[in-house]
Amino acid sequence: MTNPADLLLLASTADANPIVDFVREWPAMWPELWLSTQDTIYMVWWATVFSVLFGLPLGVLLVTTDRGGLTPAPAVRAVLSTIVNIGRSLPFIVLMVAVLALTRLLVGTTLGPTAAIVPLSIGAIPFFARLVETSLREVDRGVIEAAHAMGTRKTTIVGKVMLPEAMAGLIAGLVMTVVTLISYSAMAGAIGGGGLGDLAIREGYQRFNDQYLWATVILLVIIVQVVQSLGDLVVRRLSRR
Amino acid sequence: MIDAVGLQKVYRLKKRQVTALNGVDLHVRSGEIYGVVGQSGAGKSTLLRSVNLLERPDHGTVEVDGEQLTSLHGSGLRAARRRIGMVHQHFALLSSRTVAGNVAFPLEVSGVGRAQRNAKVGELLELVGLGDKAKAYPSQLSGGQKQRVGIARALASDPKVLLSDEATSALDPETTESILSLLRRLRDELGLTILLITHEMDVIKRICDSAAIMADGEFLESGRVLDLIGTPGSLLARSLFPLPDNGGPDTVVVTYPRSFDQPFMSELTRRFDVDVNILGGGVEEVAGHSVGRLSVDLLGSRRNEAIDYLTQQGLLVEEAGQ
Numbered sequence: 001m002t003n004p005a006d007l008l009l010l011a012s013t014a015d016a017n018p019i020v021d022f023v024r025e026w027p028a029m030w031p032e033l034w035l036s037t038q039d040t041i042y043m044v045w046w047a048t049v050f051s052v053l054f055g056l057p058l059g060v061l062l063v064t065t066d067r068g069g070l071t072p073a074p075a076v077r078a079v080l081s082t083i084v085n086i087g088r089s090l091p092f093i094v095l096m097v098a099v100l101a102l103t104r105l106l107v108g109t110t111l112g113p114t115a116a117i118v119p120l121s122i123g124a125i126p127f128f129a130r131l132v133e134t135s136l137r138e139v140d141r142g143v144i145e146a147a148h149a150m151g152t153r154k155t156t157i158v159g160k161v162m163l164p165e166a167m168a169g170l171i172a173g174l175v176m177t178v179v180t181l182i183s184y185s186a187m188a189g190a191i192g193g194g195g196l197g198d199l200a201i202r203e204g205y206q207r208f209n210d211q212y213l214w215a216t217v218i219l220l221v222i223i224v225q226v227v228q229s230l231g232d233l234v235v236r237r238l239s240r241r
Numbered sequence: 242m243i244d245a246v247g248l249q250k251v252y253r254l255k256k257r258q259v260t261a262l263n264g265v266d267l268h269v270r271s272g273e274i275y276g277v278v279g280q281s282g283a284g285k286s287t288l289l290r291s292v293n294l295l296e297r298p299d300h301g302t303v304e305v306d307g308e309q310l311t312s313l314h315g316s317g318l319r320a321a322r323r324r325i326g327m328v329h330q331h332f333a334l335l336s337s338r339t340v341a342g343n344v345a346f347p348l349e350v351s352g353v354g355r356a357q358r359n360a361k362v363g364e365l366l367e368l369v370g371l372g373d374k375a376k377a378y379p380s381q382l383s384g385g386q387k388q389r390v391g392i393a394r395a396l397a398s399d400p401k402v403l404l405s406d407e408a409t410s411a412l413d414p415e416t417t418e419s420i421l422s423l424l425r426r427l428r429d430e431l432g433l434t435i436l437l438i439t440h441e442m443d444v445i446k447r448i449c450d451s452a453a454i455m456a457d458g459e460f461l462e463s464g465r466v467l468d469l470i471g472t473p474g475s476l477l478a479r480s481l482f483p484l485p486d487n488g489g490p491d492t493v494v495v496t497y498p499r500s501f502d503q504p505f506m507s508e509l510t511r512r513f514d515v516d517v518n519i520l521g522g523g524v525e526e527v528a529g530h531s532v533g534r535l536s537v538d539l540l541g542s543r544r545n546e547a548i549d550y551l552t553q554q555g556l557l558v559e560e561a562g563q
């Protein structure tokens with residue numbers, strides 16, 4: 001039944017017009033869909049907050065500790081980079097299981113949207129950190145040198161030169177992280193994380209209710225579209241300068 | 242104003258090492274415009290960056306306005322750098338800030354309050370002729386305008402010294418001219434001392450009081466431009482006045498290191514009965530004086546007397562054959 005071809009077949013034979021059918025069913029599904037959407041937004045929101053909180057400084061450190069950076073420290077960088085690489089190379093589904101113990105320690109349970117925030121954040125922090133690193137590297141070295149020549153302290157160079165100059169890239173990276181988190185959050189449903197992914201599996205897959213499956217797909221697509229468009233708008237604003 | 246002594250800088254690369262500065266002494270007097278010329282890779286940028294210690298020389302000392310910079314670190318060095326303005330070849334403006342925001346940057350860094358900052362920014366933009374561009378972003382400006390912003394920013398902290406690394410190299414000749422006259426005006430009005438790097442002889446000719454020619458990390462010659470031109474064998478004179486290479490054994494190069502009203506050539510023919518054949522040359526405005534350099538064939542039995550006469554008159558005569 002997970003095979004899309006099967007779904008199509010089923011949809012086309014169920015009724016003369018499956019779309020009409022789907023629209024008719026929608027109000028009945030909506031309360032549950034809305035709850036799951038809120039769960040998804042809740043998970044993704046907090047995971048995004050933690051990704052920025054930890055990923056941004058991590059990305060900054062990856063750049064500043066590099067050779068030719070503001071505070072070169074090759075050993076520190078090597079350690080950070082390895083940690084980030086490990087985080088990046090683990091498939092999310094494996095990571096979720098791997099951090100179950102930590103999740104229980106932090107949240108007290110491994111089920112529900114709040115518990116899902118832990119693996120989501122841990123998965124997204126290294127992802128966002130690398131994107132931050134890439135955008136910061138694009139900042140013109142000449143501008144950083146000019147800031148040095150004006151007697152600017154290093155923390156100010158990060159805060160007033162590097163981050164503002166890389167803002168368009170940082171926002172683009174943030175959008176990419178949020179979109180990835182949305183897809184991860186759907187996966188978190190597989191181990192009882194809640195949200196739209198959870199709903200799709202519970203209702204759609206386990207109870208053979210295809211309407212739910214379609215509805216969750218549509219909602220996920222809409223959320224991703226909204227996030228991406230808003231992000232693109234901001235990025236375009238910033239890079240038109 | 243700037244005194245650098247015995248500057249030495251070696252870059253160690255994987256395989257080889259590059260001596261970017263090999264014992265350079267630099268002395269820039271207060272209120273003068275000092276130009277350093279040289280081929281690519283001569284070490285000019287390294288020298289300039291040593292003056293505000295963006296590059297710390299391996300050996301040697303740098304003193305700016307009586308302050309020994311080479312002994313400073315951390316906040317002391319940052320404070321000293323704020324008293325030295327710097328202009329960059331590729332402008333180095335913050336693309337995320339408006340023109341006003343860029344000029345305000347050094348003021349923010351040194352903790353000047355908002356009201357005072359705004360007033361100062363307005364003043365500086367007027368000074369460089371960009372009063373109407375405060376709200377524009379750098380990407381909306383021409384190269385010349387960007388460099389004016391760069392200059393305004395460099396002047397924000399009221400420095401006594403301005404460093405300029407190829408400030409006009411990315412600009413067309415007309416814009417170059419306007420930036421050069423702006424620099425000269427700033428020197429005159431603000432009493433700035435300017436150390437500039439260029440690979441264009443024209444820049445030296447137009448605005449420099451003193452100059453140094455640099456090659457392979459060393460100064461080949463340095464001093465006041467007019468003094469250098471009046472020195473036998475001057476590379477600077479040769480570079481400023483390229484003469485045709487068509488001389489023979491009787492050719493002499495005559496340099497007028499300052500303005501002369503006397504018609505020397507006709508006087509020579511009359512007094513010493515020599516034939517004068519002009520091969521090439523020109524008169525140019527250098528450091529505010531008109532300086533001439535001629536390549537002539539001097540023929541006749543009293544040729545040596547004629548040369549002595551010119552020398553006594555204060556002209557520099559160099560025999561091409563020697």
Ligand SMILES: Nc1ncnc2c1ncn2[C@@H]1O[C@H](COP(=O)(O)OP(=O)(O)OP(=O)(O)O)[C@@H](O)[C@H]1O
Nearest residue numbers: 252259261279280281282283284285286287288440
């Ligand atoms: N950071 C660096 N690391 C290694 N070598 C360097 C570095 N900076 C400069 N060099 C080398 O030092 C020498 C002098 O460089 P410098 O930039 O001072 O030359 P320049 O006279 O300014 O040349 P240009 O006119 O091309 O700007 C060059 O051979 C250059 O390759």
Ligand SMILES: [Mg+2]
Nearest residue numbers: 285286287406
């Ligand atoms: Mg250079």
